[in-house]
Amino acid sequence: MLDFKNKTALITGGGTGIGEALAYQYAKKGANVILTGRRMEPLQEVQKKCMELGVKAWCKTVDMEKSETIDELVTWIHNEGHQIDFLLLNAGISQRALTLETDISVDRRLMEVNYFGGIYLVKSLKEMFLKNGVHIAVVSSVSGVFGFPVRSAYCASKHAIHGFYETIALEYPQIKTTILIPGRIHTDVSKNALDGKGNATGIMDPGQANGYDVNKCARVAIKAIARCKHHKVIGGFDTIMVPFYKYIPWLFRLIARNVSAR
Numbered sequence: 001m002l003d004f005k006n007k008t009a010l011i012t013g014g015g016t017g018i019g020e021a022l023a024y025q026y027a028k029k030g031a032n033v034i035l036t037g038r039r040m041e042p043l044q045e046v047q048k049k050c051m052e053l054g055v056k057a058w059c060k061t062v063d064m065e066k067s068e069t070i071d072e073l074v075t076w077i078h079n080e081g082h083q084i085d086f087l088l089l090n091a092g093i094s095q096r097a098l099t100l101e102t103d104i105s106v107d108r109r110l111m112e113v114n115y116f117g118g119i120y121l122v123k124s125l126k127e128m129f130l131k132n133g134v135h136i137a138v139v140s141s142v143s144g145v146f147g148f149p150v151r152s153a154y155c156a157s158k159h160a161i162h163g164f165y166e167t168i169a170l171e172y173p174q175i176k177t178t179i180l181i182p183g184r185i186h187t188d189v190s191k192n193a194l195d196g197k198g199n200a201t202g203i204m205d206p207g208q209a210n211g212y213d214v215n216k217c218a219r220v221a222i223k224a225i226a227r228c229k230h231h232k233v234i235g236g237f238d239t240i241m242v243p244f245y246k247y248i249p250w251l252f253r254l255i256a257r258n259v260s261a262r
Contacts, residue, residue: 002135002226004029010077010084011035012064012118013091015042017187018139018180021218022088027053029222031086036062036073064091064117065109074124084125086225089118089138092157094189096203097196099152106198107153114157119164133174137225138165142183142233146245148256154193169230178225181242183235184211212236 009026013019014035020042023033027050035043035050035057043059050057060076062069077084092114095106118138122129143151144158162179169177190205212235224232233239244252 002228004031004086004226006030006032007085008032008034008082009086009088011088011090012062012121013037013139014059014088015039015046017090017189018182018185018214018217018221019088019090020046021214022090022137022221023050024053024215025218025222026086026088027055027057029226030055032056033058034077034082034084035059037091038063062091064121065112067117067120070117070121070124074121077125083132084128084134085132087122087125087134087136089121089136091117092139092189093154094151094193095154096150096190096193096201096205098150101196102153103196103198106194106196107156109194109198110153110157111160114154115160115164118161122168129175130172133176135176135178135225135228136165136168137178137180137221139180139182142181142235142239142242144179145181145242146252146256166230176228178229179231180221180224181231181233181239182212182217183233183239183241184208185214185217185235186211187214207238 009031011019011023011033014023015037023046026033032055033050035046037043040061047057047059060073062073093110138161140158140161143155144162147155165177165179168175184207190208191202193201195201217234220234233242
């Protein structure tokens with residue numbers, strides 16, 4: 001079991017959703033937290049709650065689509081003398097549009113935010129990680145295991161996550177990774193999902209509205225991280241699609257073609 005006490009966790013997308021819920025779990029375990037996201041106000045609210053749990057907390061505005069803001073974060077980390085022991089890569093955007101009705105700019109944006117931003121951050125901190133080690137937890141999705149309607153760009157970005165973080169953990173013994181694979185979790189991810197033109201849909205999917213509790217998700221996730229699990233599927237009944245895809249692929253395809261993509 002990993003020791004979180006007096007360690008520091010850097011959390012992207014730490015102001016809302018799974019990132020927020022996991023920030024509290026790290027703090028409850030005694031880890032100081034650095035929270036990043038595009039909007040300062042929700043970050044400051046999470047920062048306050050983490051500090052009430054008895055740890056130190058900082059917040060920085062970072063847009064994972066813009067490498068210059070990641071550079072600013074990395075410079076601040078070095079200038080402040082922070083050692084990053086845990087990295088949670090949670091920032092991301094989803095999608096709700098048919099593949100051929102999705103503008104290529106949307107595909108590129110999802111790859112930048114969900115995939116390239118995270119690996120740019122990891123590579124920017126490589127000297128620290130190679131010297132002192134790090135445990136990286138990255139939030140993927142069941143859509144990172146298989147394809148699913150109206151999520152082609154999202155699925156592609158999450159599939160890429162698996163390839164990169166599985167590989168880096170095999171190459172460097174001082175870098176540990178846990179790939180978190182949530183199903184439908186009750187967050188605003190579907191409301192913020194992009195349509196084919198790149199606009200937020202503003203619609204809460206019924207599946208998301210009735211999804212797995214985000215705080216329960218975070219508790220399961222922190223246990224998986226503490227135990228250095230390589231992968232952890234988290235969620236309710238919808239996650240049965242993962243073993244179906246692996247062991248009964250014909251049944252998976254039958255269900256995926258007919259189940260509501262929302």
